Amino acid sequence: MTPRISRKARITGTAVAAAAALVAGVAATAGASTAPAFTSASPVALTTSHRAEMIRDASAAKAQTAKELGLGSQEQLVVKDVIKDADGTVHTRYDRTFAGLPVLGGDMVVHRAKDGSIKSTTKSTQKTIKVASLTPKISAAAAAQNAHGTAAKSISAKQTGAQAAKKVVWAASGTPVLAYDTVVKGVKKDGTPSRMHVITDANTGKKLFQYDDIRTGKGESEFSGTVDLTTTKDGSNYTLTDGERGGHKTTNLENAEDGDGKLFTNSTDTWGNGKPDNPETAAVDAHYGAAETWDYYKEVHGRSGIKGDGKGAFSRVHYGDNYVNAFWDDSCFCMTYGDGEGNKAPLTAIDVAAHEMSHGVTSATANLTYSGESGGLNEGTSDIFGTSVEFYAKNAEDPGDYLIGEKIDINGDGTPLRYMDKPSKDGQSQDNWDSSTGGLDPHYSSGVANHFFYLLSEGSGAKEIGGVKYDSPTADGSKVEGIGRDKAEKIWFKALTEYMTSNTDYKAAREATVKAATDLYKADSAEVKGVEAAWNGVAVK
Template sequence: MRPTSHRRGVAGGALAAAVLLAVTATTAPAAAADPAPAAEPAAARTGALPADVSPAQRAALIRAAEAKTGSVAAELGLGEKERLLVRDVVKDRDGTLHTRYERTWAGLPVLGGDLVVAAAPDGTPATVTKASRNALKGIATEAEIAPSAARKQALHAAEAHDAEKATTDGAPRQVVWNADGKPVLAFETVVGGLQHDGTPNELHVVTDAATGEKLHEWQAVENGTGNTRYSGTVTLGSTRSGSTWNLTDAGRGNHRTNNLNRSTSGTGTLFSGPDDVWGNGRASNTETAAADAAYGAQATWDYYKDVHGRSGIRGDGAGAYSRVHYGNNYVNAFWQDSCFCMTYGDGAGNAKPLTSLDVAAHEMTHGLTSVTARLVYSGESGGLNEATSDILATAVEFHENNAADKGDYLIGEKIDINGDGTPLRYMDKPSRDGKSKDSWYSGIGSVDVHYSSGPANHFFYLLSEGSGARTVNGVSYDSPTADGLPVTGIGRDKAALIWFKALTTKFTSTTNYAGARTGTLAVAGELYGTSSAEYKAVQDAWAGVAVGARSGGGSGGTTFENTTPVAIPDAGAAVTSDITVANRAGNAPAALRVTVDISHTWRGDLVIDLVGPDGTAYRLKNASSSDSADDVQETYTVNASAQTANGTWKLRVQDTARSDTGRVNSWKIVLP
C-alpha cells in the first residue's frame, strides 16, 4: 500500500491538513515516488530542530491542545462517535507543534487509531500522519461472544508461548481493532505471569468480538563516585539524608536504583549506605550492578536532554527507576510501562549483570518509544521498536564518550552473554549474529523482533558511516549493501537526529519499514532540504537495505519490465506475465526487487508469486479476507540467489474469491 494524501481544513480553517496516511502493512515497502527535489541548501535548518521544552511548558501545550480536540476532530472529518485524546505535544524551535492523539469510538479505545498533527505557526498546511486510513464505520455495537471466551483464548495464546503461571487480572476490555483490515469490535486481554525465561509476561491478545477469532497479539514487556563493572569509575547522582546516602538522582527526576535481591516481583529496596561510594567493580558486590544501572540511566537522561531538549522519557521531568538483581541466573533485561522501570538480571552464574551502558540506554529507550510512536511490539513495527532502542542506545554511548566503554556499533559487547567475547548484535552487518537480517524482504514481519530489527540497524549504520570497510574507535567494520552500490554516510549525530525526530513526530503504532523510510525522508527534508546530501543519503541508505529506490530515482541495477496488461478472472485460474532476461552473468541477487502494479477491487482476494527460471515459486503476497482495500502497488524483495539471472521470470496472480476483478498493469524486476 502506498501512502496517499489529500487536503482538508482543520480547526475552523486556520489549519489546512495535507493528510499523509502511514498505512499498516506487513508485506512490502511502498514504491511511492519521493517528493520532487527543490532548490534548497544542505545546511541544517535550526528551526526544525526539537525545542528545549520544560515540563511545565509541555504541560501547558498539552492543555492547550486538549481544549481544541473537538474542533480538530470536526475539521478532520471524524464521525460523531469519534473523540480525540491528546497524548503528547512536541515543539520545534520554529514553533511547529506535533500533537499526538489517541482516538475513541463510542467511548471505546481504538487500537490503530492514533495520529499526529503537525502545525506550523505561520498557517501553512499541516501534516496529519495516521496509523490507519480506515474509516470508523460499520462497527458492531454489541459483542456476540462472551468476555470469558476472549479470556480463554488469550490464556491459550500465552500457553502456546510456554508462559508460566499465566493469569489475567480483571475482565477483557472492549476495544475497536483498526490496525489492519476493516475496523471491528474486539476484546483486548492482557495475560500476566511469567514468560518461558522468567521475564514478566504482559501478553496482549485481541479477539474479534463477533467471531472469536484471534486478530493480533503482542508482548508489552520489551527485552531488553560509582565503581562500575563495565564503565570504570564514574560520578553518580545521589542524595543524602542525615548520615545516610541514597542512590536517588535528584538532578534527573529522582531516578532511583533498587535492589530486588533475587526476587521477581515488587519494587525492591533503595540502595543506601553510610558513604557516597557505590560498588567495587566486581559482580560479587551487590552495589556494582547498581552503579552501572544508575550510570546508564543518567547517561541516557543527559543525552536526551542535552541533544534533543527532552526532560526525561516522558518529557515531564520525572525519572523512571531501575531494579537490579532480578531472579537467579536471569540472562536478560527488560522495560515495563506498567512500572515505568528498567529491570536487570545478573546473567549466567549471577556473574555477568546485564547493566552495560548500551543495554541500559536500550531499555530506557523502549520507554521513550512507548510514550511517543508506541510501535506495536510485533511484526515490522516490533522490529522498528527494537531497532529504535539499539539506534538511540548507540547514540547515547557515543555521546557519553566513556574511555572504558567507547562508542561502537555493537550492542551488548561488554556483557559477553555468549561467553565467547561476541556482542548481542552487529549494526554494520546484522547477520553476523547468525539470526538477524541485513535487509528487508516480504516475510520479515514474521521474524522475531530482535532479528527483524536488523535492516533498520543496518540503515542507521550506513547512514552514519557509509558502506565498506572502516575502523571507528578501534573497532573494524565492513558493511555491505543489498544492491551492491556504495552509500556515503552523513555522520552519526545527524543520523540519530533524523531517527529521533521521525520517532517523535512521524511514526505511529503501525509504522512499517516503508513508513519508516517515508518518515525519515520527511524529517531529512525538514532539517536539510530535499536536494541536500543528507536527504539523498537517507534514500541511498534505505536502498542499501532493500527499502525503496536510490536517490535520483536510480534503481541500483538494470530494470526488466513487462507493461502488457493481463486480465485477472474472478475466482478463476492463475494468470502469468513473463519477463525474459538475457546476457546477464551469474545468479540473481539475494535481494531481488520485484515491483508490481495491479488494479483490483478487494485486493485481499489475490495471491501473488514470482516464479523463477527453474520453476521455483517465491510467495510475494497471500490472500487475506480482511484486506478490503483496492489495488496492489508494491515493491517486494526476495532471495533469488539460487536462480540464474538469465531465463524467463513469471509473475503469477490468482483471484481466490468471487465478486471482484482486475488486471496486472505492469511489473518489473531489477538485476545488478
C-alpha cells in the same frame, strides 16, 4: 526526614555489570555530543510547565481538531504528547476513541504551522473508524478464556492471572472491527514476567493479534569502570535518588520478583566495590546507566526524561534468582535487572539501560507495536539509541562503535552479539528487507533498521572507525556516502517522535525519515539524498 540537595558521589574501584539487552556496551563518564548545527525544524527543549500547558491547550481544542480532520461524531481525540520545533511548528500526537472505546491502531500526529493551520496529518490507518454494532456476539468471559489458551502457547510457563477482557475497536490492520483486549499475566520459563495482550474479534472469537508489553534481552558481565553518581542526602545517610534527573531512584529487590524494592541507602557517599558480591555494585551501574541515558536524550534531543515530562523512572536490581535478563516495563515505568547465571553477573550495564529505556521512549511516542515490521523498528530504535548513547559517553575504555554487545561476550568466543554494518554476520539478523521480514522475531528483523542507520551514518564499503574495521554492503551494490552519525540520530529521533505511528512498517519508516530529513535540512539536501540512498541500500523502496 526531608531529603536535601542532590550531589555527585565518586565511586571508587571497578564496576562489574552485565549487558542484558541487545545493544553495545557503554561504560563512560558524561560527555558533550558533537551535535549537528541547530536548524529551524529542530525540536526545542520545553520546560515541564510549558509542555504541560501545551498539552492542556491541545486537549481543550481537541473537539475542534477532530472537526477540522473530518472525524465522525463518535470519535474523540486524546492528547498523548506535544513537540514544538524552533520555527513554531507543533506536532501533537493523539490516541483515538470510538463511542468511548479505545481505538487500537487509531493513533495520529497532527502537524500545525506557527499560525495554527494544519500542515499535514500522520495517521496509523487511513481507514474510516466505524463498526457495524457495539454489541458483541462473543462474551467477555469467552474472549478471556480464548486469550488464556493463546497466551499459554506463547508464554510456555505459568500464568499468574489476567485482567477482564476489555472492549476496543481494532483498527491496526484491515477494516476496523469491535474486539476484546485481554491481558494475560504470566512468567516465562527463564523467569521473565509476561503481560501478553491478546486481541480477539468480539463477533467471531478469532484471534486478531497478540503482543507482549515486556521488552527483554540477554548478556554476560562487563567492565564499566569508575563513575560519578548523583545521590541525595537524607538526614545522616545518602540514597540513590537522582534529584537532577527527575528523582530517578535505584532500589534493591533482594531476589524478589515483584514490588518496588528497597531504596539503596548508605552512611557514606561511596557505593559498591566493583565486584558483584557487593549488592551496591549492580546499583551503581544501574543508577549511572539511567543518568547517561537521561543526559543523552536531554542534551542531544531536548527531551526531558523518557516521557518528556521531566519525571524520572526507577531502576530495580537483584530481580529473581539466577535471572539472566533485564527488561523495561511501562506499567511500573521502571528498568529491572537480574543477577545473571549463578547470581554472579548482574545485568546492569549502561548499554542495557540505554537500549531498554529507549523502549520506554518509543512507547511514549510512536508506540511501535512489538510485532511484525513495527516490532523490528521498535527493537532497531533501541539498538540505534543504545549505540548513540555509547558514542555520546566518550569513554576511553569502551569507545563508541557499531558492534552491538561487543563487550558482553554472549557467544563465549569474544564476538559481538550483532553487527550494524552487516547484521547477517550474527547468523540470524537480516541485512536487507524482503517479504519475510515481518515474520521474523523483532530482534532479527531489526537488522534492516540497524543496517540503514550504519549506512546513513558512515556509508558503504570497507573502512576503519575508531580502530574497528567495518565492511558494509548494499542490497543493490550501490555506493552510499554517509552523512555522519550525529545527523543520522537527529533524523531518526525526529522521525520516531513526529512521523511514526503504532503500525509503521519499513516503507512508512522510509517516508518518515525522508520527511524528518526534509524538515531539518530542506528538500534535495545531501541529507535527504543520503536517507534515500541508505534505504535503497537495504532494499526499502
